[in-house]
Amino acid sequence: MLAEQQEAAPRVHALEDRLERGARIVRTPCGEEGHIVWRSWGTRGPAVFLLHGGFGSWKHWLRNIEGLAAGHRVFAGDLPGLGDSPTAPQPHTSPALGRYFAQGIAQLDPRSEEHTS
Numbered sequence: 001m002l003a004e005q006q007e008a009a010p011r012v013h014a015l016e017d018r019l020e021r022g023a024r025i026v027r028t029p030c031g032e033e034g035h036i037v038w039r040s041w042g043t044r045g046p047a048v049f050l051l052h053g054g055f056g057s058w059k060h061w062l063r064n065i066e067g068l069a070a071g072h073r074v075f076a077g078d079l080p081g082l083g084d085s086p087t088a089p090q091p092h093t094s095p096a097l098g099r100y101f102a103q104g105i106a107q108l109d110p111r112s113e114e115h116t117s
Contacts, residue, residue, distance in 0.1 A: 021070030028104030030080055031089035036104050038077045041108055042069035047109040050076040051101070075108055077101070 030036045039058050048068050052060040058076035062084035068074045080088035080097065089099060105112050 012062065015066075016059060019062060019065055026075075028100075028106060028107050030064075030085070030100045030104075034080065034088055036077055036080060036085050036100060037084040038075050038104065038108065040073065040075045040108070041065055042071075042073045045072040047105075047112060048072045048074050049105055049109075050074065052076075052079060052082070054079075055082065073109070075105075077104065 019039075019041070023041060025080065026038045027035040028038065039056060050058070050061045050064070050068075057078050061076050065074055065076065078085040080086065080100070088100065
């Protein structure tokens with residue numbers, strides 16, 4: 001298993017570098033002074049929003065982004081306090097974080113408001 005991971009590492013790093021170079025970085029508000037960092041790819045098709053789990057960053061989606069971006073606008077966000085996003089203001093509750101993400105999604109894809117309201 002370790003040998004397979006070592007063999008795959010250069011390909012994964014090359015993919016990460018390629019995606020990072022091709023990404024557009026966007027920041028949406030997170031409370032009064034903070035922000036959520038999003039990376040986006042693709043220019044046509046419906047929007048797809050990717051959020052990683054409780055740890056990590058947008059890089060959790062490395063192997064999915066190019067395929068999705070072929071027919072979609074892809075947005076991968078870093079959760080507050082992880083990746084490139086600073087920590088969210090208090091309170092750190094699910095409803096508060098949900099509001100920040102809903103606001104960010106509405107800003108990045110105004111057509112999504114009809115689906116997130």
